[in-house]
Amino acid sequence: MAVQQHKFLLDESEMPTRWYNIIPDLPDPPPPPLHPATREPVGPDDLAPLFPAELITQEVSGERYIDIPEEVQEVYRLWRPSPLFRALRLERALGTPARIYYKYEGVSPAGSHKPNTAVPQAFYNARAGVRKLTTETGAGQWGTAPAFACALFGLECEVWQVGASYDSKPGRKTLIETFGGTIHRSPSRLTAAGRAFPEDHTGSLGIAISEAVEVAAGSDDTKYALGSVLNHVLLHQTVIGEEALAQLRLAGEDSVDLIVGCTGGGSNFGGLSFPFIREKLAGRMSPVIRAVEPASCPSLTRGEYRYDFGDTAGMTPLLKMHTLGHDFVPDPIHAGGLRYHGMAPLLSHIYELGLMEAIAIDQTECFAAAVQFARTEGIVPAPEPTHALAAAIREAVACKASGEEKVIVTALCGHGMLDLAAYDSYLRGDMVDSGLSDEALAAALADVPVVA
Amino acid sequence: MAVQQHKFLLDESEMPTRWYNIIPDLPDPPPPPLHPATREPVGPDDLAPLFPAELITQEVSGERYIDIPEEVQEVYRLWRPSPLFRALRLERALGTPARIYYKYEGVSPAGSHKPNTAVPQAFYNARAGVRKLTTETGAGQWGTAPAFACALFGLECEVWQVGASYDSKPGRKTLIETFGGTIHRSPSRLTAAGRAFPEDHTGSLGIAISEAVEVAAGSDDTKYALGSVLNHVLLHQTVIGEEALAQLRLAGEDSVDLIVGCTGGGSNFGGLSFPFIREKLAGRMSPVIRAVEPASCPSLTRGEYRYDFGDTAGMTPLLKMHTLGHDFVPDPIHAGGLRYHGMAPLLSHIYELGLMEAIAIDQTECFAAAVQFARTEGIVPAPEPTHALAAAIREAVACKASGEEKVIVTALCGHGMLDLAAYDSYLRGDMVDSGLSDEALAAALADVPVVA
Numbered sequence: 001m002a003v004q005q006h007k008f009l010l011d012e013s014e015m016p017t018r019w020y021n022i023i024p025d026l027p028d029p030p031p032p033p034l035h036p037a038t039r040e041p042v043g044p045d046d047l048a049p050l051f052p053a054e055l056i057t058q059e060v061s062g063e064r065y066i067d068i069p070e071e072v073q074e075v076y077r078l079w080r081p082s083p084l085f086r087a088l089r090l091e092r093a094l095g096t097p098a099r100i101y102y103k104y105e106g107v108s109p110a111g112s113h114k115p116n117t118a119v120p121q122a123f124y125n126a127r128a129g130v131r132k133l134t135t136e137t138g139a140g141q142w143g144t145a146p147a148f149a150c151a152l153f154g155l156e157c158e159v160w161q162v163g164a165s166y167d168s169k170p171g172r173k174t175l176i177e178t179f180g181g182t183i184h185r186s187p188s189r190l191t192a193a194g195r196a197f198p199e200d201h202t203g204s205l206g207i208a209i210s211e212a213v214e215v216a217a218g219s220d221d222t223k224y225a226l227g228s229v230l231n232h233v234l235l236h237q238t239v240i241g242e243e244a245l246a247q248l249r250l251a252g253e254d255s256v257d258l259i260v261g262c263t264g265g266g267s268n269f270g271g272l273s274f275p276f277i278r279e280k281l282a283g284r285m286s287p288v289i290r291a292v293e294p295a296s297c298p299s300l301t302r303g304e305y306r307y308d309f310g311d312t313a314g315m316t317p318l319l320k321m322h323t324l325g326h327d328f329v330p331d332p333i334h335a336g337g338l339r340y341h342g343m344a345p346l347l348s349h350i351y352e353l354g355l356m357e358a359i360a361i362d363q364t365e366c367f368a369a370a371v372q373f374a375r376t377e378g379i380v381p382a383p384e385p386t387h388a389l390a391a392a393i394r395e396a397v398a399c400k401a402s403g404e405e406k407v408i409v410t411a412l413c414g415h416g417m418l419d420l421a422a423y424d425s426y427l428r429g430d431m432v433d434s435g436l437s438d439e440a441l442a443a444a445l446a447d448v449p450v451v452a
Numbered sequence: 453m454a455v456q457q458h459k460f461l462l463d464e465s466e467m468p469t470r471w472y473n474i475i476p477d478l479p480d481p482p483p484p485p486l487h488p489a490t491r492e493p494v495g496p497d498d499l500a501p502l503f504p505a506e507l508i509t510q511e512v513s514g515e516r517y518i519d520i521p522e523e524v525q526e527v528y529r530l531w532r533p534s535p536l537f538r539a540l541r542l543e544r545a546l547g548t549p550a551r552i553y554y555k556y557e558g559v560s561p562a563g564s565h566k567p568n569t570a571v572p573q574a575f576y577n578a579r580a581g582v583r584k585l586t587t588e589t590g591a592g593q594w595g596t597a598p599a600f601a602c603a604l605f606g607l608e609c610e611v612w613q614v615g616a617s618y619d620s621k622p623g624r625k626t627l628i629e630t631f632g633g634t635i636h637r638s639p640s641r642l643t644a645a646g647r648a649f650p651e652d653h654t655g656s657l658g659i660a661i662s663e664a665v666e667v668a669a670g671s672d673d674t675k676y677a678l679g680s681v682l683n684h685v686l687l688h689q690t691v692i693g694e695e696a697l698a699q700l701r702l703a704g705e706d707s708v709d710l711i712v713g714c715t716g717g718g719s720n721f722g723g724l725s726f727p728f729i730r731e732k733l734a735g736r737m738s739p740v741i742r743a744v745e746p747a748s749c750p751s752l753t754r755g756e757y758r759y760d761f762g763d764t765a766g767m768t769p770l771l772k773m774h775t776l777g778h779d780f781v782p783d784p785i786h787a788g789g790l791r792y793h794g795m796a797p798l799l800s801h802i803y804e805l806g807l808m809e810a811i812a813i814d815q816t817e818c819f820a821a822a823v824q825f826a827r828t829e830g831i832v833p834a835p836e837p838t839h840a841l842a843a844a845i846r847e848a849v850a851c852k853a854s855g856e857e858k859v860i861v862t863a864l865c866g867h868g869m870l871d872l873a874a875y876d877s878y879l880r881g882d883m884v885d886s887g888l889s890d891e892a893l894a895a896a897l898a899d900v901p902v903v904a
Binding site for chain 1: 455457458459461463464465522526529530531541559560561563567600603604622623625626627629630631632823826827828829830831832867869870872873875876879
């Protein structure tokens with residue numbers, strides 16, 4: 001039996017030194033964010049209460065590549081380059097001729113891809129003299145990342161966690177505190193945005209964002225960190241796709257047939273796919289780019305593409321994006337990181353340009369895929385990337401029928417060690433697929449502001 | 453600023469293909485296990501009800517190297533070679549001139565070093581036609597490993613978990629079930645050994661071993677897997693030290709001043725240290741070899757070196773080892789994997805030969821070290837290796853005072869993602885150091901059988 005390689009690793013010296021900005025490569029630029037009062041495009045001054053100047057510059061940059069500061073690279077080297085694995089045992093279990101690769105971000109301190117952006121955000125804020133960062137978190141993957149990054153750069157970190165996740169995942173709270181952060185259940189009593197809801201409300205990312213933004217906007221030495229949605233966040237995540245491209249070359253794969261990733265706010269998906277979309281636009285390969293979202297929170301597949309608020313209280317700029325309505329509160333499914341009413345404006349724009357496609361999958365299919373993956377590949381995925389795995393398995397099974405030797409690349413954006421209650425629910429048969437009714441969707445969209 | 457490398461990685465092609473057996477390199481062989489009734493050395497026939505022939509051969513082998521079967525290597529490649537990290541940020545935080553390296557086994561499917569032996573054990577059992585493996589687990593690190601390994605080789609896996617850990621760590625139960633294993637709280641009602649204790653007893657490794665052994669001994673197609681203590685288990689773990697030696701050469705370190713690891717049953721410590729003891733015996737380097745155990749379960753530093761049972765019910769052979777007494781029930785400290793009354797006979801023998809030393813550390817010092825480690829290196833350690841980290845930090849701090857640029861190598865044998873309740877206890881100030889009174893120790897030793 002020939003020895004087949006399972007891992008494709010890069011040396012630290014091969015780590016990307018630049019982030020890739022996809023905007024200048026697109027045929028049209030994405031529509032600008034609008035000021036909620038004036039409905040005019042927001043300028044740097046409007047964002048200055050929340051973000052340091054260097055991140056605002058990155059948010060609107062037209063440069064194709066942006067250098068990663070050495071201080072950030074030094075932290076990245078704690079876990080980057082992250083491994084690319086070939087799912088040899090999963091392929092064998094499926095009996096597929098497809099070759100399945102997964103880029104694994106669970107090796108990071110937070111156990112997910114989130115530190116890729118938390119670290120530069122903490123770095124730029126520290127360099128600007130900021131003392132504290134506030135942020136929100138859903139499942140807790142994101143909140144853990146700035147808690148860690150702030151510890152490295154001497155910043156305080158204050159996190160509002162969506163109530164449903166806070167209650168069901170005490171481990172995330174402890175992990176954030178272990179890294180030195182402070183954590184509150186959202187809706188909290190600490191903000192006007194939180195007090196607008198009953199204290200025992202299950203919460204939502206939109207509400208938690210409102211709370212964190214309110215505290216940052218009200219203090220001179222405090223700024224806000226967002227874990228997804230914005231251009232600079234997706235920019236920082238492109239190290240995932242850049243490394244994957246280099247690792248696929250190591251694996252002898254010159255071309256890829258399918259890039260598939262899960263989408264919540266879009267940062268993991270953008271990070272993986274943007275470098276591949278660049279290759280596609282340049283005619284160097286022609287992969288299908290496929291986003292997978294939960295059937296219960298289907299912003300790309302069932303939301304509307306229009307201006308909406310990024311948060312529930314309407315404190316953020318209006319963003320042109322696929323949205324289910326800013327006061328949409330999704331069912332408390334286990335993939336807390338995908339429970340966001342909107343989608344990154346940049347990803348929404350790319351979807352409208354026809355450069356990618358999207359599907360929605362119910363969670364029980366996702367967990368069935370995850371258990372099969374765990375029993376073959378040995379990694380228990382976070383609930384979010386189970387969506388990508390389910391879609392990768394669908395494709396690999398289709399390849400078995402068609403005989404096609406497709407190359408499938410997916411992002412395993414985090415491990416599920418702090419999400420085992422969801423696996424317990426699945427293994428016991430308690431997990432249900434809640435979906436989203438047309439009536440509930442129409443009601444949620446009714447409050448989206450009408451922008452001419 | 454010169455770029456300093458944080459990770460030292462080996463290719464899959466550089467993974468060890470042989471396990472190292474230290475016994476032929478020792479000046480004297482370790483005393484043999486004795487049959488509990490005859491007090492004569494046990495032979496292969498005595499062990500056959502519990503272990504397949506190939507593992508019994510390894511247990512008593514005089515060969516210096518034993519080939520790793522390709523089927524086992526193929527599974528190892530899911531996560532091996534594991535990374536060796538240099539703790540650059542921890543060194544900087546301590547202000548030490550020492551160089552601290554840690555070999556990280558938390559990248560495995562079980563999140564610890566345990567699959568290094570679970571995989572070959574499952575493989576040899578499957579090849580011998582065994583249908584089911586039984587085992588015990590303390591904190592759950594070990595039980596997870598055979599659950600995963602059995603899934604790969606088509607075996608059933610049944611695990612008895614120490615009650616205190618079962619109650620406080622529901623995640624471990626789910627993880628074992630996710631990999632396809634079955635888990636019981638020990639003492640259970642399923643065995644005579646379990647029924648000898650009240651159902652709500654906190655349990656111990658000794659009791660759980662008795663339960664798993666009883667079930668295996670009572671069935672023709674069921675055998676037993678042990679996660680530590682025995683020679684073949686320590687043998688399988690030597691991939692850790694062999695890889696670390698190669699990685700230290702990559703890092704430019706020709707010599708090491710201190711090898712420090714935690715000891716429960718001894719498998720992690722043996723796996724790291726044996727290849728370095730070989731180098732020491734051959735005169736190629738002269739590191740101090742230091743074991744660290746919990747002050748509440750100090751078998752090497754306060755136990756007696758004599759024949760005792762490996763389990764509580766007295767079903768195992770008598771093993772010459774450092775023991776606190778086979779019916780010793782340690783305080784339910786958080787490092788469940790170190791709550792074993794004995795120490796591997798091979799390690800005990802090496803300790804008696806003067807080839808290594810041992811210290812005991814209280815758990816609050818260990819967790820203080822772990823939090824400092826997490827906030828600098830980004831990895832939250834399992835409670836067990838916090839003992840090794842605390843000792844490594846003691847040494848690095850001494851180097852700061854002395855100015856010595858020592859090379860310190862430790863094993864970070866697992867991550868703490870399923871042990872966050874212990875961190876919560878520490879961060880809240882609830883954690884106490886229970887120690888072990890002389891009276892309690894004397895009482896526990898009173899029941900150890902007297903062997904001429």
